[in-house]
Amino acid sequence: MHRARADADVFRAIADPTRRAILDRLRAGPAPVNALAADFEQSRPAISKHLKVLREARLVTEQRLGRERFYQLEPASLQRVAGWIEGYRSFWQKNLAHLKRYLEDT
Numbered sequence: 001m002h003r004a005r006a007d008a009d010v011f012r013a014i015a016d017p018t019r020r021a022i023l024d025r026l027r028a029g030p031a032p033v034n035a036l037a038a039d040f041e042q043s044r045p046a047i048s049k050h051l052k053v054l055r056e057a058r059l060v061t062e063q064r065l066g067r068e069r070f071y072q073l074e075p076a077s078l079q080r081v082a083g084w085i086e087g088y089r090s091f092w093q094k095n096l097a098h099l100k101r102y103l104e105d106t
Contacts (some may be wrong), residue, residue, distance in 0.1 A: 010077045013057035018042065019050050023059060026073040033069045 013019055018040065025031065025039055033051065037044040051071060054060040059078065060071045 009053075009057040010059065010081050013053050013059055014078075014081075016050065016053075018047075019054055022047070022050060022054065022071075023073060023078075026060060026071060030063075030070045030072040033071065036071065 014023070021040070022036060025036060033048065034044070036051070037047040040047055042050075051060065051062070054071075055062055057077060059074055061074050063070045063072065
C-alpha cells in the first residue's frame with residue numbers, strides 16, 4: 001500500500017503546472033527557495049507550499065546551508081512513473097495502428 005501512496009503523491013505533485021515548472025527549473029541544478037520564488041509571480045509562501053508537495057512526493061530534497069534552503073531535483077520517483085507510462089506505449093501504438101488500418105479500409 002505504501003508504494004501506491006507514493007506513486008499517487010507523484011501524480012498529484014506533477015498535476016500542477018507551477019510544480020512542473022519548478023521541476024523544470026531544478027533540472028538546471030539546485031536552487032535556493034528565494035531564487036525559485038523570483039521565477040514566479042506567486043508569493044514566496046505559495047512557492048514554499050508547492051515545494052512541500054514536491055518534497056513529500058520525494059521529487060525534491062531540501063538542504064539547509066545557513067539561513068538558506070536549497071532544493072534539488074530527485075528524479076527517481078519520476079523514473080518509476082515513466083516506467084509505468086512506458087507500459088502503455090505498446091498498447092496505444094497497437095490501437096492507433098488498428099484505427100489507422102480501419103480508417104484506410106473504409
